[in-house]
Amino acid sequence: MKPLPIQNSWVLVTGASTGLGRASALRLAASYQAKPLIVGRRLDNLRELQSEIGERFNVPCEIIVADQREIEGREKIAAKVIELKVNAAFLAAGLTSAGPFDASRADAYAEVIGTNVAGFTDLLARLIAIFRQQPFESSIIAVSSLAGETSVPFQAVYGASKAYVSTLMRALSVELAGTGVSVGSFAPGGIDTDMAALSDLKWGKFGLMDVDRCATLAVDALVHRRSFAIPGMGNRLTYLASRALPRSLMSRLAALPYRRPQ
Numbered sequence: 001m002k003p004l005p006i007q008n009s010w011v012l013v014t015g016a017s018t019g020l021g022r023a024s025a026l027r028l029a030a031s032y033q034a035k036p037l038i039v040g041r042r043l044d045n046l047r048e049l050q051s052e053i054g055e056r057f058n059v060p061c062e063i064i065v066a067d068q069r070e071i072e073g074r075e076k077i078a079a080k081v082i083e084l085k086v087n088a089a090f091l092a093a094g095l096t097s098a099g100p101f102d103a104s105r106a107d108a109y110a111e112v113i114g115t116n117v118a119g120f121t122d123l124l125a126r127l128i129a130i131f132r133q134q135p136f137e138s139s140i141i142a143v144s145s146l147a148g149e150t151s152v153p154f155q156a157v158y159g160a161s162k163a164y165v166s167t168l169m170r171a172l173s174v175e176l177a178g179t180g181v182s183v184g185s186f187a188p189g190g191i192d193t194d195m196a197a198l199s200d201l202k203w204g205k206f207g208l209m210d211v212d213r214c215a216t217l218a219v220d221a222l223v224h225r226r227s228f229a230i231p232g233m234g235n236r237l238t239y240l241a242s243r244a245l246p247r248s249l250m251s252r253l254a255a256l257p258y259r260r261p262q
Helices: 019-032 043-057 071-084 103-133 156-175 211-223 233-244 247-254
Strands: 010-014 035-040 062-065 088-091 138-143 181-186
Touching (some): 010 019, 010 071, 019 035, 035 043, 043 062, 103 138, 138 156, 156 181
Parallel strands (some): 010 035, 010 088
């Protein structure tokens, strides 16, 4: 499949306030002169990113302050996508919850599921409907996680939500074949971001991928319309091991970086 031409085109980036979403918006502007439509919940962070993109790359950038969990937020995003004739989307918005699985954390789990599953699904459906009506080809990449392929004790709900993302995108990549709308998932392992800092990892940043390197590979997956991409040799070997070794063993190995509750 030919790379999607995105130079001077608008590209939606959700979860752009921090982390991989922010780094990917910068990479789109730097490498492709694409015009990022950045979405997040923190206006100050988005304004700072908008200024950086304009000053460093002289590329237009627009902001949407929205929460993916809220229908009003998803409607706002969809309306702007139509207005700007966006032809690609990098969906990086996501939440995690780390620690032992416990009923007292129901509110945190509702936020994770509301963002990573329910809100994501509705926004994705809206984007696909819009892109199918446009006269040009388009690409959507959703950020999943290696955690969705191996399962992750002490971050179990997050891992389950990312398994949903990967499974959904695999199915849709077949459904949408021949429509001009390409969809796929991008499944990194640990990345050196604020989210990793919240995951209570006992080895700190050891083994975490640099966020800018990860963003370069993520944007490449978007442009080349990959149906499934795992960045980094170590992550790819972990994925292959998860398919060859007993799942119970992989789950025990995946728990090793986490501090166990006292």
